[in-house]
Amino acid sequence: MTVNDLRVIAALGARSVKQTFRRPQLMAPIIIFPSILLAIQTAGAGRAVDLPGFPEVQNFLSFMLAGAMIQSTLLAGNSGGIALAVDIEMGFTDRLLAAPISRFGIVLGRLAGTAALAGLSAIWFIVVGLIFGASIQEGVPGALLMIFFVVLSGVAFGGIGASVALRTGSASVVQGLFPIVFVILFLSSAFFPVTLMLEPAASVAEYNPLSFIVEGIRDPVISSVTWSVFGKAMGALALLGAIGIGLSALALRRRLRTGG
Amino acid sequence: MPAIEAIGLERTFDGDIKAVAGVDLEVADGEIYAFLGPNGAGKTTMVRMLTTLLRPTGGSASVAGYDVVADAAGVRRAIGVALQEAALDPLMTGRELIRLQATLHGLNRQAGREKADALLERVDLVDAADRQVGTYSGGMRRRLDLASALVHEPKVLFLDEPTTGLDPVSRRTIWEEVEQLNREGTTVFLTTQYLEEADQLANRVGIIDYGRIVAEDTPARLKTGVGHPRLEIRLLDDGAERAQGIVAQFGKPLPRKDGAVLVELERGAAQVAPVVRALDEAGLKVESLDLVEPTLDDVFLEKTGHHLEPDEPETGEVE
Numbered sequence: 001m002t003v004n005d006l007r008v009i010a011a012l013g014a015r016s017v018k019q020t021f022r023r024p025q026l027m028a029p030i031i032i033f034p035s036i037l038l039a040i041q042t043a044g045a046g047r048a049v050d051l052p053g054f055p056e057v058q059n060f061l062s063f064m065l066a067g068a069m070i071q072s073t074l075l076a077g078n079s080g081g082i083a084l085a086v087d088i089e090m091g092f093t094d095r096l097l098a099a100p101i102s103r104f105g106i107v108l109g110r111l112a113g114t115a116a117l118a119g120l121s122a123i124w125f126i127v128v129g130l131i132f133g134a135s136i137q138e139g140v141p142g143a144l145l146m147i148f149f150v151v152l153s154g155v156a157f158g159g160i161g162a163s164v165a166l167r168t169g170s171a172s173v174v175q176g177l178f179p180i181v182f183v184i185l186f187l188s189s190a191f192f193p194v195t196l197m198l199e200p201a202a203s204v205a206e207y208n209p210l211s212f213i214v215e216g217i218r219d220p221v222i223s224s225v226t227w228s229v230f231g232k233a234m235g236a237l238a239l240l241g242a243i244g245i246g247l248s249a250l251a252l253r254r255r256l257r258t259g260g
Numbered sequence: 261m262p263a264i265e266a267i268g269l270e271r272t273f274d275g276d277i278k279a280v281a282g283v284d285l286e287v288a289d290g291e292i293y294a295f296l297g298p299n300g301a302g303k304t305t306m307v308r309m310l311t312t313l314l315r316p317t318g319g320s321a322s323v324a325g326y327d328v329v330a331d332a333a334g335v336r337r338a339i340g341v342a343l344q345e346a347a348l349d350p351l352m353t354g355r356e357l358i359r360l361q362a363t364l365h366g367l368n369r370q371a372g373r374e375k376a377d378a379l380l381e382r383v384d385l386v387d388a389a390d391r392q393v394g395t396y397s398g399g400m401r402r403r404l405d406l407a408s409a410l411v412h413e414p415k416v417l418f419l420d421e422p423t424t425g426l427d428p429v430s431r432r433t434i435w436e437e438v439e440q441l442n443r444e445g446t447t448v449f450l451t452t453q454y455l456e457e458a459d460q461l462a463n464r465v466g467i468i469d470y471g472r473i474v475a476e477d478t479p480a481r482l483k484t485g486v487g488h489p490r491l492e493i494r495l496l497d498d499g500a501e502r503a504q505g506i507v508a509q510f511g512k513p514l515p516r517k518d519g520a521v522l523v524e525l526e527r528g529a530a531q532v533a534p535v536v537r538a539l540d541e542a543g544l545k546v547e548s549l550d551l552v553e554p555t556l557d558d559v560f561l562e563k564t565g566h567h568l569e570p571d572e573p574e575t576g577e578v579e
Binding site for chain 1: 273274308311312313314315333336337339341343344347348349351352356360361363364365366392408
């Protein structure tokens with residue numbers, strides 16, 4: 001990859017971020033919806049921390065932060081896919097494909113934008129959490145680790161959104177993934193500890209890669225970082241990232257071969 | 261070395277649909293070449309193959325000396341492309357779009373800024389440069405699209421229906437810019453469904469229908485090739501069928517167009533009076549008569565058996 005490739009990826013990433021800020025329907029799922037859900041759940045189910053078997057946490061908000069971040073990042077990946085599909089529908093992608101750049105750089109530019117948005121959302125939820133009484137046990141390094149995981153999640157989930165966009169070229173199809181995002185989210189430990197779930201949800205959540213990522217983000221908030229949790233989170237991110245980027249590469253190749 | 265060369269170029273889509281069916285083409289350096297044809301004739305597919313956006317399924321092609329398949333990157337470095345419908349992001353400003361295009365073509369930040377300023381000036385969009393493209397009129401979008409295609413001073417410029425849907429004033433502005441670019445040495449390959457555009461702009465015209473080039477030459481030679489002036493007769497009342505029989509005595513009758521009866525007259529104006537007399541004697545009242553010199557539409561008709569019917573231009577555009 002050349003320096004110019006990196007400049008192109010950065011420029012396309014910056015465009016992607018600006019596009020999201022200028023289109024409220026892309027911004028809302030990333031910040032507004034998860035913030036509202038976080039407020040409702042924290043206010044309404046705060047006493048869940050008293051349940052036997054609930055992990056030891058300072059308060060329910062501290063527990064929920066990781067869930068809100070991962071929800072935001074999943075939706076950022078979906079919004080990135082929608083934006084890419086809109087680019088395909090309106091022909092903007094052709095403008096990029098006709099330029100002398102690495103064609104996969106177009107996808108990487110979009111993922112860079114999604115990762116940047118995920119990072120911004122992580123910072124937003126950390127600030128909101130600290131203002132409303134959450135605390136991060138691992139302090140600043142812990143907060144940086146959370147941002148690190150969320151940014152990587154943005155790349156992984158963005159890759160999956162981009163692959164659907166490239167495969168179908170249809171914004172409405174990518175938009176149709178929203179309900180699936182919520183099913184996957186609620187069948188993980190994002191909003192509730194696996195130990196308190198009923199079967200079969202508990203088993204699904206236990207092996208859901210999303211749970212490993214959520215626990216990786218949550219670990220520095222509620223306790224000290226453990227290598228096993230860190231390793232599982234990295235493994236899950238590597239798996240989902242490889243799937244997302246691999247599927248995107250295949251979908252792009254198919255699109256270039258068939259012309260649509 | 262020709263700027264563009266295609267030999268037996270083909271593109272077949274799923275379902276065995278042949279959009280381009282073996283096109284041979286040679287466009288000289290510094291030429292304006294127009295591909296004229298109706299919607300669905302294969303013009304855009306041809307442009308997409310020559311600009312490396314679509315792989316040919318048969319034949320070969322090169323642009324600026326680079327093979328479109330084997331050296332697609334070389335082609336992309338040498339060409340500028342303004343695609344149909346001005347594929348612009350409505351949320352970007354005009355200035356952002358040109359700067360992005362500059363980055364895509366490897367210009368550094370400073371060079372990109374300077375280029376954007378110069379191009380916005382060139383296409384008269386300085387005042388609108390920092391507005392989002394979504395607020396631009398159709399003509400402004402096309403000018404911006406054209407400007408963005410010029411960022412890296414391409415050797416060959418592809419314009420896919422650059423004025424479709426534009427009002428006459430905006431269309432003329434684009435034509436002037438294309439002519440100026442060509443005077444500066446850029447080879448231009450454009451597709452159009454407007455006869456006037458091909459006639460006015462192009463050094464050579466290729467007429468494409470159902471994926472094949474059915475005629476190719478300079479506009480003047482193509483028109484001379486179809487022969488004689490045509491008399492267009494509009495009647496005040498019904499009787500077109502009878503009129504067609506009468507005018508056939510004077511020349512070659514042509515298919516009716518928009519209700520008018522058409523006849524090709526070998527001796528042109530000298531035959532108009534006898535035709536009118538014959539219609540009058542048959543009791544047919546003539547509303548209007550037009551003696552029309554051959555146009556590219558006549559060429560199109562002769563070569564394809566049907567008229568070219570372009571999309572309607574937009575009206576009431578405000579900049």
